[in-house]
Amino acid sequence: MRTVVPFDAREPKSRLADCLSDAERTAFARVMLTDVLATVREAGGDPLVLATAPVDVDAPTAVDERPLSVAVDDRFDDLPVAVVMADLALATPVAVRRLYDAGATADVAIAPGRGGGTNALVVDHPAFHTDYHGCSYRDHRRIAREVGASVAVVDSFRLSTDVDERADLAEVLLHGEGRAADWLRDAGLAVVTDEGRVRVERR
Amino acid sequence: MRTVVPFDAREPKSRLADCLSDAERTAFARVMLTDVLATVREAGGDPLVLATAPVDVDAPTAVDERPLSVAVDDRFDDLPVAVVMADLALATPVAVRRLYDAGATADVAIAPGRGGGTNALVVDHPAFHTDYHGCSYRDHRRIAREVGASVAVVDSFRLSTDVDERADLAEVLLHGEGRAADWLRDAGLAVVTDEGRVRVERR
Numbered sequence: 001m002r003t004v005v006p007f008d009a010r011e012p013k014s015r016l017a018d019c020l021s022d023a024e025r026t027a028f029a030r031v032m033l034t035d036v037l038a039t040v041r042e043a044g045g046d047p048l049v050l051a052t053a054p055v056d057v058d059a060p061t062a063v064d065e066r067p068l069s070v071a072v073d074d075r076f077d078d079l080p081v082a083v084v085m086a087d088l089a090l091a092t093p094v095a096v097r098r099l100y101d102a103g104a105t106a107d108v109a110i111a112p113g114r115g116g117g118t119n120a121l122v123v124d125h126p127a128f129h130t131d132y133h134g135c136s137y138r139d140h141r142r143i144a145r146e147v148g149a150s151v152a153v154v155d156s157f158r159l160s161t162d163v164d165e166r167a168d169l170a171e172v173l174l175h176g177e178g179r180a181a182d183w184l185r186d187a188g189l190a191v192v193t194d195e196g197r198v199r200v201e202r203r
Numbered sequence: 204m205r206t207v208v209p210f211d212a213r214e215p216k217s218r219l220a221d222c223l224s225d226a227e228r229t230a231f232a233r234v235m236l237t238d239v240l241a242t243v244r245e246a247g248g249d250p251l252v253l254a255t256a257p258v259d260v261d262a263p264t265a266v267d268e269r270p271l272s273v274a275v276d277d278r279f280d281d282l283p284v285a286v287v288m289a290d291l292a293l294a295t296p297v298a299v300r301r302l303y304d305a306g307a308t309a310d311v312a313i314a315p316g317r318g319g320g321t322n323a324l325v326v327d328h329p330a331f332h333t334d335y336h337g338c339s340y341r342d343h344r345r346i347a348r349e350v351g352a353s354v355a356v357v358d359s360f361r362l363s364t365d366v367d368e369r370a371d372l373a374e375v376l377l378h379g380e381g382r383a384a385d386w387l388r389d390a391g392l393a394v395v396t397d398e399g400r401v402r403v404e405r406r
Contacts, residue, residue: 095358112360114317115370116377116394116401134396137377155298157315157363167318174319174340191319193337198319 001100001122003045003082004075006068007033009053013087015164019189019202028183032163033057033086035178040084043096049086050075069130080124088119089172089180090158096120099154107149111159112137120159125149169200204303204325206248206285207278209271210236212256216290218367222392222405231386235366236260236289238381243287246299252289253278272333283327291322292375292383293361299323302357310352314362315340323362328352372403 012029013020020028033049037059040047049061050071064071072083080103084096102109103122113119116135123130127147131139144151161171163180172181173191188203215232216223223231236252240262243250252264253274267274275286283306287299305312306325316322319338330350334342347354364374366383375384376394391406 160360
């Protein structure tokens with residue numbers, strides 16, 4: 001399936017500034033992107049990187065500086081199409097295949113992210129459009145309802161975990177199966193536990 | 204399947220003190236427990252509430268004041284047995300059935316929680332024991348390895364979401380299908396969005 005992978009090539013992962021330097025955030029975002037592209041391909045998808053600026057990566061790339069929702073909607077000319085975020089460092093081929101399979105059962109398949117986000121989509125309805133701003137999970141369900149598109153929701157911890165904040169790095173270290181987890185370990189980051197909570201610390 | 208539902212009847216949900224009063228936390232924890240018991244039954248399970256103090260609830264109940272891991276392990280006399288936390292307010296019968304099904308394919312099935320936790324288990328190996336303290340997901344995988352038990356991991360956003368903190372209430376409001384979501388709405392809690400993040404506020 002054609003799979004758009006939006007990627008912020010300008011200021012990636014700014015909310016990780018409390019544990020990674022500018023250069024490290026850029027490098028880490030690229031490693032996650034590379035993982036996601038490999039995962040999409042293993043799941044049988046055809047990835048297209050939709051980047052905010054030119055990026056040197058081993059996949060077809062389109063540069064679009066417009067807001068995310070506009071840029072993504074512009075790729076809905078030939079349906080179905082999937083949209084998978086570039087920071088889903090826990091995604092596995094099995095999880096992405098579940099997304100594709102859900103897309104075959106409904107006009108729109110949604111894998112919610114934590115905090116009301118939409119981490120992955122399959123769109124197969126010509127009137128559906130995205131709205132990634134705000135509580136996009138709720139908005140995407142509303143838009144689907146408004147245009148009469150049926151919805152399937154993909155219940156996946158792996159797809160629900162986008163990597164934005166320090167706490168998310170613990171999930172990568174604990175569950176990641178790609179290069180992003182190795183990258184974090186090589187950078188000296190590790191999961192530590194005290195009093196029942198896990199934290200990520202740099203050694 | 205026999206399904207143990209551990210429940211803290213003494214100081215439930217203390218980390219929700221910034222948005223719910225003592226009495227409200229007690230009531231909300233009970234509503235979540237009731238939801239989980241209904242979900243387990245709908246999934247074909249036989250729930251047993253394992254409580255730290257007597258609790259009046261419509262299910263068989265055992266009171267055990269010992270630490271969680273000891274109390275749970277003591278219920279592993281007749282296998283298989285599932286362990287499902289009482290604060291999984293997003294759990295649905297479909298998700299719990301996926302847990303049970305995974306338990307049929309391996310000696311131990313684990314549904315990880317965010318932050319290294321173990322939100323649900325199916326145990327069908329006589330030498331396995333739990334260790335809920337610290338990073339229990341990692342510990343449970345290690346213990347399984349040490350005793351030669353095969354492991355299946357259940358990839359579920361719903362089962363990964365235990366409700367401990369204010370941010371978790373947004374997940375209940377957005378995705379909950381039981382009474383816990385209604386309870387929060389009746390208490391005046393709602394999801395608000397600004398600048399792309401969702402928050403929970405009280406009206």
